Every structure is written in C-alpha cells, then in structure tokens.
Amino acid sequence: xxxxxxxxxxxxxxxxxxxxxxxxxxxxxxxxxxxxxxxxxxxxxxxxxxxxxxxxxxxxxxxxxxxxxxxxxxxxxxxxxxxxxxxxxxxxxxxxxxxxxxxxxxxxxxxxxxxxxxxxxxxxxxxxxxxxxxxxxxxxxxxxxxxxxxxxxxxxxxxxxxxxxxxxxxxxxxxxxxxxxxxxxxxxxxxxxx
Amino acid sequence: xxxxxxxxxxxxxxxxxxxxxxxxxxxxxxxxxxxxxxxxxxxxxxxxxxxxxxxxxxxxxxxxxxxxxxxxxxxxxxxxxxxxxxxxxxxxxxxxxxxxxxxxxxxxxxxxxxxxxxxxxxxxxxxxxxxxxxxxxxxxxxxxxxxxxxxxxxxxxxxxxxxxxxxxxxxxxxxxxxxxxxxxxxxxxxxxxxxxxxxxxxxxxxxxxxxxxxxxxxxx
Numbered sequence: 001x002x003x004x005x006x007x008x009x010x011x012x013x014x015x016x017x018x019x020x021x022x023x024x025x026x027x028x029x030x031x032x033x034x035x036x037x038x039x040x041x042x043x044x045x046x047x048x049x050x051x052x053x054x055x056x057x058x059x060x061x062x063x064x065x066x067x068x069x070x071x072x073x074x075x076x077x078x079x080x081x082x083x084x085x086x087x088x089x090x091x092x093x094x095x096x097x098x099x100x101x102x103x104x105x106x107x108x109x110x111x112x113x114x115x116x117x118x119x120x121x122x123x124x125x126x127x128x129x130x131x132x133x134x135x136x137x138x139x140x141x142x143x144x145x146x147x148x149x150x151x152x153x154x155x156x157x158x159x160x161x162x163x164x165x166x167x168x169x170x171x172x173x174x175x176x177x178x179x180x181x182x183x184x185x186x187x188x189x190x191x192x193x194x
Numbered sequence: 195x196x197x198x199x200x201x202x203x204x205x206x207x208x209x210x211x212x213x214x215x216x217x218x219x220x221x222x223x224x225x226x227x228x229x230x231x232x233x234x235x236x237x238x239x240x241x242x243x244x245x246x247x248x249x250x251x252x253x254x255x256x257x258x259x260x261x262x263x264x265x266x267x268x269x270x271x272x273x274x275x276x277x278x279x280x281x282x283x284x285x286x287x288x289x290x291x292x293x294x295x296x297x298x299x300x301x302x303x304x305x306x307x308x309x310x311x312x313x314x315x316x317x318x319x320x321x322x323x324x325x326x327x328x329x330x331x332x333x334x335x336x337x338x339x340x341x342x343x344x345x346x347x348x349x350x351x352x353x354x355x356x357x358x359x360x361x362x363x364x365x366x367x368x369x370x371x372x373x374x375x376x377x378x379x380x381x382x383x384x385x386x387x388x389x390x391x392x393x394x395x396x397x398x399x400x401x402x403x404x405x406x407x408x409x410x411x412x413x414x
Contacts, residue, residue, distance in 0.1 A: 014212070014213055015209050018211070019209055025202075026203040028203070039203075039227065043200055045252070046201075046230035047231060047232065047234045049234060049249055051266055052251070053258070053260070054267070055263060079264065095281060098283075103343060103413060109309035117411070119313075143348040145346075190347075190411065
C-alpha cells in the first residue's frame with residue numbers, strides 16, 4: 001500500500017475517492033509507525049520516536065544559520081553517524097567502525113573526529129617490548145604509566161617508561177634507569193589514534 | 195488547545211456515505227496528523243516542514259535490528275543508571291551504549307566525561323603530597339563512584355621535586371609517581387593509590403609525590 005498524493009480528483013465520484021482516501025490514511029499510518037510512536041496510540045505520545053534508523057546519504061546535507069544536522073554517511077562503505085554544525089560548517093564524524101569494551105586488559109573506544117581512544121594494561125612489560133594496538137590507526141599520542149617502578153640502586157634514578165618508535169599503530173616500551181634489563185613491570189597505556 | 199485525537203486509518207468507514215458524513219472523520223485524521231507531526235518535527239504549515247526540532251526516543255526493551263546499509267540509534271534502560279542512548283552497527287552488528295551515566299558535580303580540579311561503550315574518563319590535577327609517618331599513601335578519589343575496572347592511568351608530573359631519602363641521598367627529580375587502583379568496595383573502585391617509593395634493599399621509602407595531571411579511563 002503506497003501513498004497517493006493526487007487524490008481525490010475533483011471529477012471523481014465520492015464512492016471512488018472514499019476508497020482512495022482511506023488507502024492514503026492507512027499508508028500514512030503504516031509509514032508513521034516506522035521509527036515513530038504509531039498515530040493510533042496514546043495521543044500524548046504521538047510524534048515522538050522509538051528509534052532512528054538512518055540510511056546513508058551520498059552528500060552532506062546543507063545547514064542554515066539556525067539549523068544543525070545529524071545524518072548517516074558511508075565511510076569506506078560502512079555507515080557512520082555524522083553531525084554538521086550550522087551554516088554548512090565542516091561535518092564531524094561521530095562514530096567509529098568498531099569498539100572493544102569486553103572487559104579485557106586491552107580496550108578501545110572513540111570520540112568525535114573520529115579519534116580512537118586506546119586504554120589498557122600490560123602486566124609484564126619489558127624493556128624493548130613492541131606493542132601493537134588494534135584497530136589499526138596512526139597513533140598521535142601515547143602515554144605509559146608504571147604501576148610500581150623501582151629505582152636504580154647505583155644512580156638513584158627511578159624507573160620511567162617511555163614510548164619510543166611510535167609508528168602507525170605500534171610503539172616500543174623503553175625503560176630508563178634499569179637496574180636489570182630483564183625486569184618486568186605492570187604498565188598502563190593510554191593512546192589516541194586517528 | 196483542542197484535545198488530541200486518535201488517528202483512525204480506516205475512514206471513511208462507509209464509502210457510500212455522503213461527504214458531509216465522512217467530513218468529521220477526515221478532518222479529525224488531518225488534525226491528528228498535524229498535531230503529531232508538530233511534535234519533534236517542524237509543523238506541516240511551516241516553511242521548514244520536513245525537518246526535526248528534537249528527537250525524543252522512547253525506551254526500547256531489546257536491540258533494534260539493522261539492515262546491512264543502516265545504523266540505528268535508540269534508548270534502553272541501563273541498570274544503576276537511567277535510559278541511555280544506544281547505537282547499533284549495520285547488519286545487526288555490535289550494539290553499544292553511546293551515552294553514559296548522569297552528569298554529577300565533580301570535585302574541584304577533577305572532571306569527568308564519558309566515552310561510547312560504557313567508559314568513564316576522569317581527568318584533572320592534584321597537589322603535591324608529602325607523606326608522614328602516619329599517612330604514607332595518597333588516595334585520589336574518583337567521583338562519581340561507578341567504575342568496576344580501571345583500564346588505564348596516565349600521570350604527568352607538573353613540578354620537579356628531589357626527594358631526600360635515608361643516608362643523605364637524593365632521589366632524582368625525574369622520578370615519576372606510580373599508581374594502581376585500590377581494592378573495590380561493594381564492587382566499585384572509588385579511588386586510586388598514588389605513591390612515589392624508592393624500592394631498595396632494606397625496605398621501601400615513601401617520598402614526596404609531585405603535583406600531577408592525570409587522565410584515568412575505566413569501565414562501568
């Protein structure tokens with residue numbers, strides 16, 4: 001059943017128009033029930049939404065000075081949520097193609113941009129250990145914090161972990177001031193990739 | 195304001211009725227449509243009709259299905275929180291919680307925000323802490339108390355402090371504090387233990403913790 005915007009015709013008999021009008025009302029009710037509280041439900045809730053199911057646009061929508069737009073656009077064939085500020089300013093991608101919040105030691109989320117936010121814990125990090133983060137991005141920030149560093153008994157310089165050789169989605173852990181190079185440390189990492 | 199009516203998709207009921215009979219039902223449906231469309235949407239009699247003004251989402255009990263070329267945004271109730279916005283990837287892909295928690299008043303110098311997926315981020319700064327014989331640990335409270343797991347802790351000292359230790363020696367100023375989460379209370383991690391210890395043969399020597407900036411990510 002599809003909506004017919006061209007009825008009733010002036011010359012149609014009422015018997016014919018009545019059927020067409022009813023078909024249109026039914027089509028409207030069906031269409032409205034998608035993503036919205038049905039028109040036939042509690043009048044105080046009519047017009048509100050149940051869900052936003054968004055199909056990708058091929059071009060960014062235009063926005064006026066008093067308008068913003070939330071929409072869906074494909075990035076590498078994967079639909080993503082976008083926000084466009086008023087007056088056709090640069091669109092901002094709000095979502096990333098995946099997320100890992102499974103409670104393991106290595107997780108990631110994202111913020112608008114999108115930037116991928118990595119956070120994790122390496123229980124037995126060693127000097128020179130190469131760390132590869134997934135998903136694959138270009139890291140623009142890495143921070144390492146030791147849970148329990150030790151001091152070098154000779155020069156009294158405390159252990160510091162430094163991320164070096166940051167390339168694409170990997171980096172190397174460097175422990176400065178080591179007493180014994182084989183020592184292992186619990187190490188937190190926080191990283192941002194784009 | 196006129197009382198809102200319920201839409202009837204089956205009018206006119208009798209096709210043989212005269213227009214005068216059906217008119218009231220037709221009019222009622224048009225008025226209901228107009229009224230419904232005016233909520234969350236620009237009114238039909240406005241020049242900007244078709245646009246939305248706001249999106250009010252009713253709570254859903256289950257994840258919404260998505261086609262291969264479609265994303266879904268909806269709300270569901272989250273235990274210990276309220277209704278939150280969820281996002282589901284195409285093709286009935288992974289569902290994740292897009293918003294998180296309510297906004298609480300944070301402590302001075304401590305702020306927090308959320309990341310999609312049920313993560314909380316705490317960030318801010320703390321002042322120098324000098325341990326005493328009685329108080330050797332510095333506990334950084336995390337408010338709101340909501341975390342069940344610490345994902346990562348980043349500490350960045352904002353001052354250089356040499357630390358005097360036993361034997362007249364000095365701990366190098368570049369020494370960074372260490373951090374680890376305190377044991378959970380009732381399942382929630384409420385604070386981080388921060389210390390700066392010199393671990394030598396013969397015992398640990400707690401020394402002054404420099405002022406730091408911090409950034410902590412945890413899972414609720």
